[in-house]
Amino acid sequence: MFVKSIALQHYRNYEGLRLENLGDVNLILGQNAQGKTNLVEALYVLAMTKSHRTSKDRELIAFDAPDGAAHISADVTRKYGDVHLEMTLSAHGKKAKINGLEQRRLSEFVGSLNVVMFAPEDLEIVKGTPGVRRRFLDMEIGQVQPSYLYHLQQYQKVLLQRSNLLKQLWNRDSGREMLDIWDEQLAAHGVKIVRKRKEFIKKLQVWAESIHRGITNGGEALELLYVPSFGSREEEDEAVLLDNFMLKLSQTREQEIRRGMTLTGPHRDDLSFFINGREASVYGSQGQQRTTALSLKLAEIELIHGEIGEYPVLLLDDVLSELDPYRQSQLIETFQSKVQTFITATGVEGLHADKLKGAVLYRVRGGA
Ligand code: ATP
Numbered sequence: 001m002f003v004k005s006i007a008l009q010h011y012r013n014y015e016g017l018r019l020e021n022l023g024d025v026n027l028i029l030g031q032n033a034q035g036k037t038n039l040v041e042a043l044y045v046l047a048m049t050k051s052h053r054t055s056k057d058r059e060l061i062a063f064d065a066p067d068g069a070a071h072i073s074a075d076v077t078r079k080y081g082d083v084h085l086e087m088t089l090s091a092h093g094k095k096a097k098i099n100g101l102e103q104r105r106l107s108e109f110v111g112s113l114n115v116v117m118f119a120p121e122d123l124e125i126v127k128g129t130p131g132v133r134r135r136f137l138d139m140e141i142g143q144v145q146p147s148y149l150y151h152l153q154q155y156q157k158v159l160l161q162r163s164n165l166l167k168q169l170w171n172r173d174s175g176r177e178m179l180d181i182w183d184e185q186l187a188a189h190g191v192k193i194v195r196k197r198k199e200f201i202k203k204l205q206v207w208a209e210s211i212h213r214g215i216t217n218g219g220e221a222l223e224l225l226y227v228p229s230f231g232s233r234e235e236e237d238e239a240v241l242l243d244n245f246m247l248k249l250s251q252t253r254e255q256e257i258r259r260g261m262t263l264t265g266p267h268r269d270d271l272s273f274f275i276n277g278r279e280a281s282v283y284g285s286q287g288q289q290r291t292t293a294l295s296l297k298l299a300e301i302e303l304i305h306g307e308i309g310e311y312p313v314l315l316l317d318d319v320l321s322e323l324d325p326y327r328q329s330q331l332i333e334t335f336q337s338k339v340q341t342f343i344t345a346t347g348v349e350g351l352h353a354d355k356l357k358g359a360v361l362y363r364v365r366g367g368a
């Protein structure tokens with residue numbers, strides 16, 4: 001897919017911006033704090049309906065927005081035709097339109113534009129907390145499978161209700177039968193989430209391993225492993241998953257009541273990375289961890305292509321100049337002429353200039 005134009009209004013430090021005739025490779029240059037990340041973030045928000053760096057939508061609205069709202073829109077060429085996408089963010093929530101038609105559910109809007117973002121904070125996917133990895137899985141699976149987002153939302157609702165009930169049960173005996181009902185609902189949505197995550201990781205593994213071998217000159221074998229809070233690490237069918245989930249819930253019920261929280265389920269699961277059999281978060285060097293994150297992102301591009309038959313748009317925020325020339329050319333060559341790319345940098349130093357010939361250049365200063 002290809003983004004032909006973008007328009008922003010009162011988005012972060014952009015009062016108004018319109019970019020047309022975007023290129024295959026777009027190089028966005030500017031000093032610190034001028035609006036480079038804000039620009040690629042806006043594309044990410046249009047694709048995912050949330051930012052990659054904050055969960056608070058109000059931070060995205062310009063401080064002095066006259067109507068208290070931010071607007072993002074883009075014209076996107078897709079395999080099946082051109083679409084005009086619009087999003088409005090305000091204190092009243094978010095609205096999204098496709099070709100002028102307001103979408104009833106945001107989860108159905110997700111996927112109208114597909115992006116893969118690679119930013120410095122992605123190193124956290126390898127070395128950060130399990131929550132970062134779960135968010136990575138949720139965002140990436142959600143953008144190719146709207147039904148995943150549905151189950152995730154339902155799961156989170158049930159989880160909240162169930163945890164509230166657990167807290168009340170600490171000092172009273174009545175109300176335990178309600179817990180059985182929540183258990184069933186929790187498990188029903190939970191197994192869908194776990195099954196889709198395992199499926200996703202298995203597919204991602206195939207690409208990530210081969211890309212990682214390429215980047216490391218064949219020297220490193222990368223392995224991805226789902227770490228569940230119930231059942232086994234292998235793929236299991238839904239009936240088996242359901243049995244295992246229910247079993248674990250019954251085994252830990254007393255402990256859950258004592259602690260007032262739900263201890264089993266996809267909200268406690270994790271993903272680990274192994275390089276040549278050793279856990280990357282523990283034994284990996286900074287460079288190995290960075291390369292792992294890069295392999296993952298590149299694998300995602302192929303995976304999305306496999307799922308929807310089109311390449312997503314690649315957003316590289318501040319990361320190209322961090323890579324050595326070999327990794328830079330691997331990155332650019334793999335996707336040249338296949339994947340539209342937006343690259344931000346503070347200057348051309350450290351960039352592999354040869355490879356960027358033909359890029360459309362934008363200079364950003366103070367949100368203009
Ligand atoms: P760096 O090279 O340091 O990464 P950048 O060009 O990527 O810089 P951005 O993250 O895009 O910088 O931020 C640019 C500016 O936007 C910052 O100075 C920030 O204060 C400002 N900003 C952030 N949120 C808002 C907002 N809601 N309204 C107005 N300005 C904002």
Ligand code: MG
Nearest residue numbers: 036037038318
């Ligand atoms: Mg930035």
